[in-house]
Amino acid sequence: MRTIQVKDFDDWRSKARKLIGNQVPPSEVQLFDDDGQRSLFGDSPDLDEASLATFRVSKEFLSLAQSVGYHRDFNRWNLLYRALWRIKNEQPYLLEIETDVDVHRLIQMEKQVRRDAHKMKAFVRFRKVERDDKEYFIAWHQPDHRIVRRVAPFFSRRFKGMNWAILTPDETVTWDQRELRFGPGVTRSDAPGFDELEDLWRTYYANIFNPARVKVKMMKSEMPVRYWKNLPEADIIDDLLTDAPKRVEDMIQQHEGFEQTAANFIKQTEIESCTLATLKEMAAECTACDLCRESTQTVFGTGPVEAKVVLLGEQPGDQEDIKGTPFVGPAGKVLDQAIRSAGLNRSELYLTNVVKHFKHVKTNNEDVPNGTKRLHQKPNAREVRCCRPWFDAEWSCLNDAEFLVCLGETAAKAILGPGNKVSAVRGRILATDYCEKTIVTWHPAAILRSPFEGQRQEKMRELIKDLGLAGR
Ligand code: URA
Numbered sequence: 001m002r003t004i005q006v007k008d009f010d011d012w013r014s015k016a017r018k019l020i021g022n023q024v025p026p027s028e029v030q031l032f033d034d035d036g037q038r039s040l041f042g043d044s045p046d047l048d049e050a051s052l053a054t055f056r057v058s059k060e061f062l063s064l065a066q067s068v069g070y071h072r073d074f075n076r077w078n079l080l081y082r083a084l085w086r087i088k089n090e091q092p093y094l095l096e097i098e099t100d101v102d103v104h105r106l107i108q109m110e111k112q113v114r115r116d117a118h119k120m121k122a123f124v125r126f127r128k129v130e131r132d133d134k135e136y137f138i139a140w141h142q143p144d145h146r147i148v149r150r151v152a153p154f155f156s157r158r159f160k161g162m163n164w165a166i167l168t169p170d171e172t173v174t175w176d177q178r179e180l181r182f183g184p185g186v187t188r189s190d191a192p193g194f195d196e197l198e199d200l201w202r203t204y205y206a207n208i209f210n211p212a213r214v215k216v217k218m219m220k221s222e223m224p225v226r227y228w229k230n231l232p233e234a235d236i237i238d239d240l241l242t243d244a245p246k247r248v249e250d251m252i253q254q255h256e257g258f259e260q261t262a263a264n265f266i267k268q269t270e271i272e273s274c275t276l277a278t279l280k281e282m283a284a285e286c287t288a289c290d291l292c293r294e295s296t297q298t299v300f301g302t303g304p305v306e307a308k309v310v311l312l313g314e315q316p317g318d319q320e321d322i323k324g325t326p327f328v329g330p331a332g333k334v335l336d337q338a339i340r341s342a343g344l345n346r347s348e349l350y351l352t353n354v355v356k357h358f359k360h361v362k363t364n365n366e367d368v369p370n371g372t373k374r375l376h377q378k379p380n381a382r383e384v385r386c387c388r389p390w391f392d393a394e395w396s397c398l399n400d401a402e403f404l405v406c407l408g409e410t411a412a413k414a415i416l417g418p419g420n421k422v423s424a425v426r427g428r429i430l431a432t433d434y435c436e437k438t439i440v441t442w443h444p445a446a447i448l449r450s451p452f453e454g455q456r457q458e459k460m461r462e463l464i465k466d467l468g469l470a471g472r
Helices: 009-021 059-068 076-089 101-123 148-158 197-207 216-222 234-255 276-284 318-323 330-341 381-397 409-416 444-449 453-471
Strands: 002-006 029-033 127-131 134-140 164-167 171-175 180-184 309-313 350-353 360-364 372-376 403-407 438-441
Touching: 002 009, 009 029, 009 059, 009 076, 029 076, 059 076, 059 101, 076 101, 101 148, 101 381, 148 164, 148 171, 148 180, 276 381, 309 409, 318 330, 318 372, 330 444, 330 453, 350 381, 381 409, 403 409, 403 453, 409 438, 438 453, 444 453
Parallel strands: 002 029, 134 164, 309 350, 309 403, 403 438
Antiparallel strands: 127 134, 164 171, 171 180, 360 372
16 A cells, blocks of 8 residues: 655645556555655655656546645545546546545535635634734634635735735735735634724724715816816826726725724624524624615525525615515516526525615605605725625525626626626626636616617526526
8 A cells, every 4th residue: 555645736636647647546545634744654756757647637627626625534635536546547427427425525525615715705804913013914713624725815815905814723824915925823822812903994094085085077067177288287187087996996905804894793703603594683783884874774685595596786776675685676576587587496596785785865756655766876885895794604604506696787896806897797607706607697777777678678688698507
């Protein structure tokens, strides 16, 4: 029996290729985690480097193997090698046989890793510490699996303007706004236990110039555009205006983590036992942003926890706000029709929104009984970001979700990042931080708002087609 130590997935991959090339059957090799200690048995130096196998394995297997590599089961490298051997020598389409014991276990492990990664993304909370006049943000987390390296790039994108560290018993990861570095694991007591984020955010927000306040319309009405060129500052006005949305986004990107968000309403003590029902209860109490003041209630997602397809809208509308359920108003009717035409069943889907409160303005309208009408207003980037922890937490509960369908621009931008217009990305299956199979499509309200019948029909056809992709 050979014994081989494996550091990580890349190491397993190169060793497995060598083993396959040397025709070593799985029954004659034991693959162990390389925990930094010298093996009693040593590696297998006699394997022939020259006979590195050149056969190709499918992308599906590689992606499955990579995920399983993060699992804590000590036997995972052996199981992966056995599956690889069988694919090469016995059954090239092994992965399609979901009833096979090895395949079943691999899929189960992949799901457990995916779920754990979602949990980490949703529930890690940073605390500020100051050292040598510098601010650091430190979080403690105890994942079920060895997922730190899988999840770290997500945090470096999301908190790219902060110096942060995530401490876990397996390993630590630090980010200095340029590079991720990994080190040995630590114990819980190494993480700081206080939180000053809220104050910091308030002070910060109150003191800086906020480019979101550049009001183009007002500037133009105060001074006609044709006079701008005579002003000494004229050169910079264009740049200022062009840059404003980006600067708003950068500002938020850099300082996300300082602000008051829904995360403050997710009780840390209950994370482990979190269910959609407990999350809904917690969300009902959320006052993280001002939208809760003018709306009737928090409208949380609905649908079975085992849903395979998750539909993400923008925010509840007037009817949803009153009834407390997403997509029950006019846009919901259009969506229902599209869902049916796509061959899906609404009761099997999970429906939710990026923002959980109804943002609106009141206008006088004599056609309605109480004389005022509530008109939908688009949530801004701050409100989206503030509410995002609810979707993160919902997503972390939805273990079986395979497709995430973003309905409209607000959902697309929340999941794919700014600058993703529906017309540019719709109808394709995209891999995102949330889901390997993310689809962007038209919001049903955009269909209702389209001025021409032809446009409405075309968008409806596309919405049905895109939902059909998820249905398949
Ligand atoms: N529009 C949405 O985005 N969500 C709803 O729940 C209703 C209308």
